[in-house]
Amino acid sequence: MKRLLITGAGGNLGRMARSRLTHLAETIRLSDVAEMAPQTSGEEVVPCDLADFAAVKDLVDGCDGIVHFGGMSVENTFDVILDANIRGLYNVYEAARQTGCRRIVFASSNHAIGFHERETRLDADSVLRPDSLYGVSKCFGEAVARLYYDKFGIETAIVRIGSCFDEPKDRRMLATWLSADDFVSLIERVFAAPRLGCPIIYGASDNDESWWDNSKVAYLGWRPKDNAEKFRAKFAGDPPDEGTAPAVRFQGGGFAAKGHFED
Numbered sequence: 255m256k257r258l259l260i261t262g263a264g265g266n267l268g269r270m271a272r273s274r275l276t277h278l279a280e281t282i283r284l285s286d287v288a289e290m291a292p293q294t295s296g297e298e299v300v301p302c303d304l305a306d307f308a309a310v311k312d313l314v315d316g317c318d319g320i321v322h323f324g325g326m327s328v329e330n331t332f333d334v335i336l337d338a339n340i341r342g343l344y345n346v347y348e349a350a351r352q353t354g355c356r357r358i359v360f361a362s363s364n365h366a367i368g369f370h371e372r373e374t375r376l377d378a379d380s381v382l383r384p385d386s387l388y389g390v391s392k393c394f395g396e397a398v399a400r401l402y403y404d405k406f407g408i409e410t411a412i413v414r415i416g417s418c419f420d421e422p423k424d425r426r427m428l429a430t431w432l433s434a435d436d437f438v439s440l441i442e443r444v445f446a447a448p449r450l451g452c453p454i455i456y457g458a459s460d461n462d463e464s465w466w467d468n469s470k471v472a473y474l475g476w477r478p479k480d481n482a483e484k485f486r487a488k489f490a491g492d493p494p495d496e497g498t499a500p501a502v503r504f505q506g507g508g509f510a511a512k513g514h515f516e517d
């Protein structure tokens with residue numbers, strides 16, 4: 255690739271991708287509405303509010319691929335979600351269509367399916383059950399990605415990321431954890447694939463405890479290698495995940511348990 259755009263480059267995953275994806279393109283264009291470290295060789299730092307279509311079109315112009323991390327990454331008011339994740343997402347896809355960008359990684363979330371119970375094994379065909387307005391915005395993003403594939407042929411890897419942090423932060427994340435190494439290897443696969451299509455991929459490492467089945471996207475050849483099991487002892491003193499409280503019953507954990515943000 256000549257130029258890869260990473261949105262949300264000032265955030266947690268954006269900073270990780272900035273240091274780990276340089277080999278994918280001659281130039282990495284980094285964008286966020288928040289502050290970013292100054293550009294270095296092989297980088298272009300382009301501040302941009304995703305809610306501003308004209309700015310997003312300029313941002314996307316000249317990019318062969320996009321890793322779309324930008325947006326509100328947890329629950330918030332509808333207005334905040336609307337600008338960052340709904341208008342912002344649409345702007346990225348419409349700019350890609352107008353400027354000829356053909357391949358996107360969309361950071362969807364497990365909160366698009368967070369109201370499924372933990373005993374249910376999900377795959378790419380499972381029904382959406384968002385656990386928050388944030389989750390609803392990811393469902394919208396997935397639908398836009400699908401529309402832009404079916405109608406315009408723009409290929410997207412829809413990655414329902416579990417929990418991508420250095421280490422799991424609680425017992426739930428023993429099932430949802432995605433290591434940075436595994437995420438990087440997935441993004442590499444996505445941009446190397448001769449044909450991508452518009453697959454739904456669960457972004458989790460090869461954890462012993464697992465709620466998600468990626469067999470329908472085996473054609474990508476992605477094989478996560480890390481396993482959160484090595485962190486299990488850290489949570490030995492925590493209360494057991496038993497009973498019917500929403501935080502332990504549903505896959506979305508605390509997002510499913512929380513009341514409505516606007517209340």
Ligand code: NAI
Nearest residue numbers: 262264265266267287288304324325327361363415417418
């Ligand atoms: P983050 O909150 O650290 O980074 C998101 C970045 O998007 C921030 O730097 C923020 O300034 C930027 N942003 C927000 N609104 C914007 C706007 N209107 N215009 C331009 N930039 C804007 O989140 P993180 O953890 O890096 O996640 C990245 C993406 O992955 C998010 O879309 C999130 O929903 C998704 N995701 C992350 C997971 C994780 O475990 N880290 C799990 C599931 C999904």
Ligand code: 15L
Nearest residue numbers: 327328363364365416417430
């Ligand atoms: C997400 O979608 C969030 O962006 C992230 O901060 C975590 O809360 C993650 O889901 C999770 O479910 O652990």
